[in-house]
Amino acid sequence: MPRVRVAVTLKPSLLDSAGRTVADSLTKLGFDELQGCRIGKIIDLDVESFDEARIKEMCDRLLANPVIEDYRIEGVIG
Amino acid sequence: MRIAVLKFPGSNCDQDAYHALRDDLGIQADYVWQDETSLAGFDGVFVPGGFSYGDYLRCGAMASRSPVMDEVRRFAREGRPVIGACNGFQVLCESGILPGALLRNVHEKFVCQDVYLRAETRRSPWTEAVDRIVRIPIAHGEGRYVADAEAVKRLEDQDQIAFRYVNAVGELDQDSNVNGSTDAIAGVLNEQGNVLGLMPHPERASRAALGSTDGLTILKAFELVSA
Numbered sequence: 122m123p124r125v126r127v128a129v130t131l132k133p134s135l136l137d138s139a140g141r142t143v144a145d146s147l148t149k150l151g152f153d154e155l156q157g158c159r160i161g162k163i164i165d166l167d168v169e170s171f172d173e174a175r176i177k178e179m180c181d182r183l184l185a186n187p188v189i190e191d192y193r194i195e196g197v198i199g
Numbered sequence: 200m201r202i203a204v205l206k207f208p209g210s211n212c213d214q215d216a217y218h219a220l221r222d223d224l225g226i227q228a229d230y231v232w233q234d235e236t237s238l239a240g241f242d243g244v245f246v247p248g249g250f251s252y253g254d255y256l257r258c259g260a261m262a263s264r265s266p267v268m269d270e271v272r273r274f275a276r277e278g279r280p281v282i283g284a285c286n287g288f289q290v291l292c293e294s295g296i297l298p299g300a301l302l303r304n305v306h307e308k309f310v311c312q313d314v315y316l317r318a319e320t321r322r323s324p325w326t327e328a329v330d331r332i333v334r335i336p337i338a339h340g341e342g343r344y345v346a347d348a349e350a351v352k353r354l355e356d357q358d359q360i361a362f363r364y365v366n367a368v369g370e371l372d373q374d375s376n377v378n379g380s381t382d383a384i385a386g387v388l389n390e391q392g393n394v395l396g397l398m399p400h401p402e403r404a405s406r407a408a409l410g411s412t413d414g415l416t417i418l419k420a421f422e423l424v425s426a
Contacts, residue, residue, distance in 0.1 A: 134347070183256070
């Protein structure tokens with residue numbers, strides 16, 4: 122059974138407050154090279170067979186909110 | 200006038216809404232479970248706050264796809280009064296009935312306090328009776344209203360901004376915008392003005408014992424529409 126991975130991320134124009142908080146913490150740990158940090162979601166879907174159009178439909182209808190998020194179908198990962 | 204107070208798994212302000220409507224405003228209200236496919240016999244809808252579906256995926260995402268929401272869409276189209284407070288606001292945005300979205304508060308803190316709101320329009324029944332700065336509680340971690348510049352301009356042009364966070368004398372300032380919302384927006388209307396979504400909880404400001412009755416000025420819309 123193929124496992125399909127989808128990555129959902131906040132649109133670049135929006136402030137990711139959680140990512141900023143994590144970045145602050147990494148900086149405090151001494152990672153001075155850090156320029157930014159953004160947090161997204163990985164969603165793994167186990168499907169009978171990989172049909173990209175159907176996965177896209179899942180993203181459009183529920184998994185991502187186009188007002189605030191972008192998504193990327195990364196393909197079959199296992 | 201009979202109002203449907205929706206219930207999703209994880210709603211927790213449904214009883215507050217029910218009692219504010221019935222006991223404080225004297226309006227008939229009944230609970231309606233999310234799986235209902237008909238709102239026949241109802242005249243308006245209250246989408247309550249809480250943590251529907253545990254806020255999984257996105258706040259309001261799953262609730263907004265539940266069967267009863269098709270009826271809420273119909274009510275919205277037909278000009279019937281619909282209000283969503285807190286998680287209810289998130290549900291209305293996720294369902295596409297209202298524009299924009301709610302993200303985590305800019306400072307990442309859950310905020311539970313009273314806020315002051317200024318009504319920005321009088322064209323909606325939801326703001327018609329709000330003739331002063333009102334004090335109403337909020338309790339949320341994800342209430343930062345966002346919409347892109349074009350959408351905000353459209354909200355302005357079409358007079359869809361219902362409330363802004365202000366200080367006690369009605370002025371905009373940075374401290375009063377408690378969650379970092381775009382343009383201090385606390386509540387928005389649909390184009391027709393019959394649907395209101397807001398992060399503050401008018402149902403928790405419905406009697407003196409709760410510390411404020413200002414919420415009634417908003418909830419009165421249900422009466423105004425039926426009159």
